[in-house]
Amino acid sequence: MNRNSEATLSVRDLIVDIPTRHSVLRPVDRVSFDIAPGEILGVVGESGAGKSMTGNAVIGLLTRPAHIASGEIWLNGDRIDHLQGEPMRRLRGKQIGMVFQDPLTSLNPLLTIGDQLRETILEHLDVSKDEAHQRAIDGLKEVGIPAAEERIDAYPHQFSGGMRQRVVIALALCAEPSFIIADEPTTALDVSVQAQIIALLRRLCRERQTAVMLITHDMGVIAEATDRVAVMYAGRLAELGPTKDVLTDPKHPYSIGLMGSTPLASAGKERLTQIEGAMPRLDSLPDGCAFHPRCEHARERCRQNPEPRLEAYQNRAACWFVEDLYL
Ligand SMILES: Nc1ncnc2c1ncn2[C@@H]1O[C@H](COP(=O)(O)OP(=O)(O)O)[C@@H](O)[C@H]1O
Numbered sequence: 001m002n003r004n005s006e007a008t009l010s011v012r013d014l015i016v017d018i019p020t021r022h023s024v025l026r027p028v029d030r031v032s033f034d035i036a037p038g039e040i041l042g043v044v045g046e047s048g049a050g051k052s053m054t055g056n057a058v059i060g061l062l063t064r065p066a067h068i069a070s071g072e073i074w075l076n077g078d079r080i081d082h083l084q085g086e087p088m089r090r091l092r093g094k095q096i097g098m099v100f101q102d103p104l105t106s107l108n109p110l111l112t113i114g115d116q117l118r119e120t121i122l123e124h125l126d127v128s129k130d131e132a133h134q135r136a137i138d139g140l141k142e143v144g145i146p147a148a149e150e151r152i153d154a155y156p157h158q159f160s161g162g163m164r165q166r167v168v169i170a171l172a173l174c175a176e177p178s179f180i181i182a183d184e185p186t187t188a189l190d191v192s193v194q195a196q197i198i199a200l201l202r203r204l205c206r207e208r209q210t211a212v213m214l215i216t217h218d219m220g221v222i223a224e225a226t227d228r229v230a231v232m233y234a235g236r237l238a239e240l241g242p243t244k245d246v247l248t249d250p251k252h253p254y255s256i257g258l259m260g261s262t263p264l265a266s267a268g269k270e271r272l273t274q275i276e277g278a279m280p281r282l283d284s285l286p287d288g289c290a291f292h293p294r295c296e297h298a299r300e301r302c303r304q305n306p307e308p309r310l311e312a313y314q315n316r317a318a319c320w321f322v323e324d325l326y327l
Pocket residue numbers: 018025027045046047048049050051052053054065066281282
């Protein structure tokens with residue numbers, strides 16, 4: 001598969017393995033996608049689908065024994081999948097911003113938020129201390145922290161959860177990265193705050209043309225914030241396409257079930273559809289298509305052959321019978 005040189009991030013045939021005493025688990029299996037400048041790609045799927053593993057592989061934060069077994073990751077035209085240690089850490093600080101579910105994991109409880117912002121800015125941008133201070137204040141204002149001039153001297157625990165996540169977004173953006181990864185950024189927040197944080201992330205990344213990988217199990221967040229969406233199932237991409245198309249006209253039987261069991265997407269329909277069964281564990285993946293035991297359309301071919309793979313820029317599903325069934 002060719003890399004798209006226009007994309008900020010290109011992932012090709014990524015495989016993550018976890019060797020165990022008895023076998024090798026494969027939480028990410030030949031995943032490919034691109035994210036363009038200013039584009040928000042959503043990655044959605046049930047818990048355990050491999051979303052975080054994919055994200056952590058991209059930013060070099062897999063914890064052993066999990067490791068990239070093969071595939072390519074390109075960021076701004078440079079291959080980064082082999083980077084480790086200090087070069088990877090520097091790249092994360094400068095070119096990659098990170099927003100995780102719990103804002104406290106991204107913030108040092110012992111430092112004021114001003115210290116943390118100024119330190120990050122000074123490490124990655126060629127500016128004076130005064131300018132770093134001013135940029136830190138501007139960053140806090142941009143994410144909607146009231147009285148930023150005074151609040152800059154506060155410690156993380158002095159902020160509410162929603163305000164803390166705003167600070168994390170300011171911190172993620174302050175070194176002007178070209179790529180942001182946000183893994184369940186609003187899952188720990190009150191529902192009333194979630195939409196504000198998503199809108200903020202979306203607006204700031206649009207303005208800066210930052211590419212965003214937005215990982216979530218929440219179809220509402222996908223609908224609200226993303227341009228394209230990748231549906232993951234058992235470590236594989238089931239479907240990838242423009243969000244509007246995938247939400248209104250899903251092609252993969254799993255996506256169809258997922259949309260059917262989401263109140264938002266099914267509003268107005270007569271009944272909610274449910275997918276029978278559960279996603280398989282990594283140590284007991286079925287032969288053939290990973291979804292076939294739960295698929296009402298499964299045939300002999302699905303039991304015998306792994307599902308076809310998705311190309312990064314095609315809007316279609318990894319299903320042998322997409323054409324027969326849905327076109
Ligand atoms: N250290 C580990 N050892 C074995 N399996 C793991 C480990 N960490 C995660 N997994 C498994 O990898 C799969 C993908 O996990 P993850 O990427 O966290 O899912 P998601 O983010 O989609 O909820 C899950 O089946 C999970 O149980």
